[in-house]
Amino acid sequence: xxxxxxxxxxxxxxxxxxxxxxxxxxxxxxxxxxxxxxxxxxxxxxxxxxxxxxxxxxxxxxxxxxxxxxxxxxxxxxxxxxxxxxxxxxxxxxxxxxxxxxxxxxxxxxxxxxxxxxxxxxxxxxxxxxxxxxxxxxxxxxxxxxxxxxxxxxxxxxxxxxxxxxxxxxxxxxxxxxxxxxxxxxxxxxxxxxxxxxxxxxxxxxxxxxxxxxxxxxxxxxxxxxxxxxxxxxxxxxxxxxxxxxxxxxxxxxxxxxxxxxxxxxxxxxxxxxxxxxxxxxxxxxxxxxxxxxxxxxxxxxxxxxxxxxx
Numbered sequence: 001x002x003x004x005x006x007x008x009x010x011x012x013x014x015x016x017x018x019x020x021x022x023x024x025x026x027x028x029x030x031x032x033x034x035x036x037x038x039x040x041x042x043x044x045x046x047x048x049x050x051x052x053x054x055x056x057x058x059x060x061x062x063x064x065x066x067x068x069x070x071x072x073x074x075x076x077x078x079x080x081x082x083x084x085x086x087x088x089x090x091x092x093x094x095x096x097x098x099x100x101x102x103x104x105x106x107x108x109x110x111x112x113x114x115x116x117x118x119x120x121x122x123x124x125x126x127x128x129x130x131x132x133x134x135x136x137x138x139x140x141x142x143x144x145x146x147x148x149x150x151x152x153x154x155x156x157x158x159x160x161x162x163x164x165x166x167x168x169x170x171x172x173x174x175x176x177x178x179x180x181x182x183x184x185x186x187x188x189x190x191x192x193x194x195x196x197x198x199x200x201x202x203x204x205x206x207x208x209x210x211x212x213x214x215x216x217x218x219x220x221x222x223x224x225x226x227x228x229x230x231x232x233x234x235x236x237x238x239x240x241x242x243x244x245x246x247x248x249x250x251x252x253x254x255x256x257x258x259x260x261x262x263x264x265x266x267x268x269x270x271x272x273x274x275x276x277x278x279x280x281x282x283x284x285x286x287x288x289x290x291x292x293x294x295x296x297x298x299x300x301x302x303x304x305x306x307x308x309x310x311x
Contacts, residue, residue, distance in 0.1 A: 001180060004072050004094065005043075006030040007080030011101070011165060013042040015080035018169050020050065024176065027072045028053045060086045069093050076179060078172070079133065083112065088135045096179050099143055100133040101172070103164045106145070107194035110138035115156045115164065116200035120222035122214065125149050126159070128168045130175040132186055137196065141186035144175045153244055155224035200227060207231045207240070208308045209256035213273035217245040220277070228281065231256065231306040234299075238306060241288060242278035250274045256306040266291035268306060 002025050005016055012031070019026060031044035033056045039045075047054045057065060069077075069090045077098035079086065091098040104114035106129040111117070118126040127147035134140040148163045178184040198204075205223045207230060209216060220243040223229040228239035242265075250259055250269035259267040265278035281288045282299060294300040 001025065001075040001096075001176065002027045002073065003176075004028045004030070004069070004074040004077045005080060006077060006082050006086065007043055008032045008041050008083070009081055010042050011168065012080040013046045014165075014169050015078065015101075015172055016043060016046055016050075018173055019078070019176070022173055022176065026050075026052050027074050028055065030055050030057060032056060033058055059084065060090055066090055066093070076176070078176075080172070086133070091133050096184075098133055099130050099175055099179075100138075100140070101168055102129045102131060102138050103160065103168065105129060105147060106131060106138055106142060107189040107191065110194065110196040111198065113197060113200035115160055116222050117195075117197040118222075119150060119154065119156060119159070120200070120204075120218050122218050123150055126164070128164055128171055130171055131189075139189060139194075141188050143178065143184055143186065144171050146171050153221070155221045155242065157225045202227050202230075205229045206309055207306075209268065209270055209306065210308075211271070213245060213270040213275070216270055217243055217275055220275070230283075230309070232309045233282065233304065233306055237283040237309065238300075239281040239283065240277045241280065244276040244278070246274045246276060248274060254305070256308075258300065258302050258304045258306065260302050261291050261295045261300065263290075263292055266295075266300070 003019055004027055007015060029047040029052050032041045034040045066089055070093050074094040076096045077094050079098055079100040104118060105127045109117050125147050127145060129142055130144040131142050132140040146167050150159060205227045207216060207219060220229040220240050224241045230237045230239045249272050253259060253269040255269050255271050257269040259269055259274060265276045268275050268277060277291060279288045280291050280294060282294060291300060
């Protein structure tokens with residue numbers, strides 16, 4: 001099939017590799033504009049290496065963008081990690097229209113931070129969806145879905161890179177094969193099951209150690225690596241990563257109290273339990289470190305109190 005690929009980052013690069021390996025004809029690649037500094041997007045790098053036609057639009061709006069896309073005479077557009085608005089008339093321009101990747105079991109967790117919210121809200125499973133996009137946000141009919149369990153210690157990073165990323169690439173090829181055979185479903189999403197959450201930002205990442213232990217644990221791992229759940233330590237933000245929940249109660253210690261620090265990490269009292277934090281970052285430092293390293297500098301220690309920052 002003649003495919004136009006729109007996307008960014010490593011996922012789109014691997015999607016391109018998979019489509020080429022599968023024998024599809026890539027008629028054009030649309031990658032993000034180059035940043036003012038730093039490396040170009042991996043999708044652009046791979047397209048250049050393969051000698052493929054490439055554009056880096058800031059927007060798909062306007063008559064020129066539409067005419068360019070229509071002139072490609074594509075059979076299908078594949079949207080692999082797209083964060084800018086693509087107008088409906090471009091979505092519908094290819095013969096088989098467009099398909100789009102989303103890292104959740106739609107219609108649950110529509111929006112830009114689906115993996116974060118699946119973990120924060122304590123879901124036991126998630127997955128990937130390839131769907132037929134329309135003018136809504138992640139609202140189009142479903143083509144392919146695949147499910148995976150969410151482990152107790154999964155973070156956004158581990159869940160995405162170890163399971164959702166490779167599953168997304170594998171299911172892309174499955175979706176393309178269904179379309180080529182004329183057997184591709186378009187199952188309407190059940191709006192009764194739909195949820196939408198905003199992008200997960202600092203306003204959602206504030207840790208209140210008085211909350212139920214499981215809720216605290218889910219918040220920290222659901223914000224790992226971005227935006228990084230945080231509490232306040234001596235007037236500075238302490239961001240926490242790689243948590244492990246322990247069921248034993250820290251009797252006599254208020255929630256948020258640092259119980260101990262060793263080579264395994266920092267243990268903090270919760271309501272009826274405790275939690276091990278294996279990596280931290282004390283702002284304004286931009287580097288993650290072991291809690292023991294921070295303790296050796298005198299900036300962190302047993303008995304200190306981690307508090308909830310004021311709004």
